[in-house]
Amino acid sequence: MDKLVIRGGEPLLGTIRISGAKNAALPCMAAALLTDEPVILENIPQVRDIETTRKLLAAMGAEVELGFGRAQHRTTICAKNLSDPEASYELVKTMRASTLVLGPLVARCGRARVSLPGGCAIGARPIDLHIKGLEQLGAKITQDHGYIEASADRLIGGEIVFDKITVTGTEDLLMAATLADGETIMQNCAREPEVADLADLLNKMGAKIEGAGTSTIKIKGVSKLRGAKHAIIPDRIEAGTFIIAGALTGGDIKVNGCDPGHLAVLLQKLNEAGVKTKQTADSVRVMGDNPLKAADITTEEYPGFPTDMQAQYMALVTQAEGTSIITENIFENRFMHAQELARMGANIQLDGRQAIVAGPAHLSGAQVIASDLRASASLVLAALAASGETMIDRVYHIDRGYEKIEAKLAGAGARIRRIE
């Protein structure tokens, strides 16, 4: 199992280029199941979850070609022959987003068999809202042996009001509704930029979707979708992670190829915490050499403070003067990084859904374990600011969602290496 070894204390300097958004790429790959023509996706990040999705689609009979060399960020998917519309437990347990194939499969093939995901390191992660929504579109759902089976001759447009905002739930049903008979209106939808990006692709494929990126989405069903070419939006969470790296190390870096509009609440909060940033249309420069001040956050659905940035923000405020209260509203168990940060010297008290972080604390390198993707990112950040050497175990978590993180950080002057 790979480990990352980081010697802290170097300011990050220079530029870091952002990859395509994993959480937009995954639903866009699933969307290719809706047509028998090729879908070409560009700006695909080279991360483990993309490879898992390739396996998932290939197991159903789709042809998935991941590019090499200069085309390494392109993938072409042709789902002409879907012989086996099933997502196995083996794949769903390694990547919960595999459930994104449920809606597209039942819409295109009239049936789908998808393993239930079960819990994970950050919380329960049920898919009841995906199932309820599909039932509202006329699908018949049964559950057996840990699998959900959905069937429908053709889905029928309907009204879906989500009890709770769900990102992949919105995406799953959005895809299903594109091929339904008649109009679907979905309310209380997730407004994440990744939902809007998926809708952009679907509209290029011939879907008729309005309102994606707002809480009400209208979809006029069509009988067939065609192939299309689409470039995935930049990864706002990767960008936010590197912005915090610049701030934590007292560096001066330009995070290039991102969309600062997707980072508004984070940038505002960083500003409150004393971090100076300057934006252009597609970059954020972080001038990190200022004292950090405590600032509270509460995670919320977009456009609120993202839960996917909570762990990284916690690493930042370990170095801020004063007490910061971090409230996690989206997942019930997303503080696993707190214990590991404490092993490095951070002063963090947990109280239910709140973490109380007192700073600044002296961080010193230690052996730590990554528990999930964003938790691993927070340990990398803390290690960059710590004295001495940190060794992070179970780096496979970080490889799921960050493309070549050690190369990107080393390019900006970090002393980081991977060992096997």
Ligand code: EPU
């Ligand atoms: N929920 C339900 N029932 C459902 C679906 C969700 O109760 O049927 C609950 C969840 O348990 C959770 C809340 O609703 O408490 C929000 O979950 P959501 O469905 O929005 O999460 P998700 O779609 O499974 C996506 C991202 C996550 C990100 C969350 C929240 C993808 C592939 N994953 O997950 O990303 O944390 O939205 O923004 O888009 C990551 O990239 O590290 C990551 C975990």
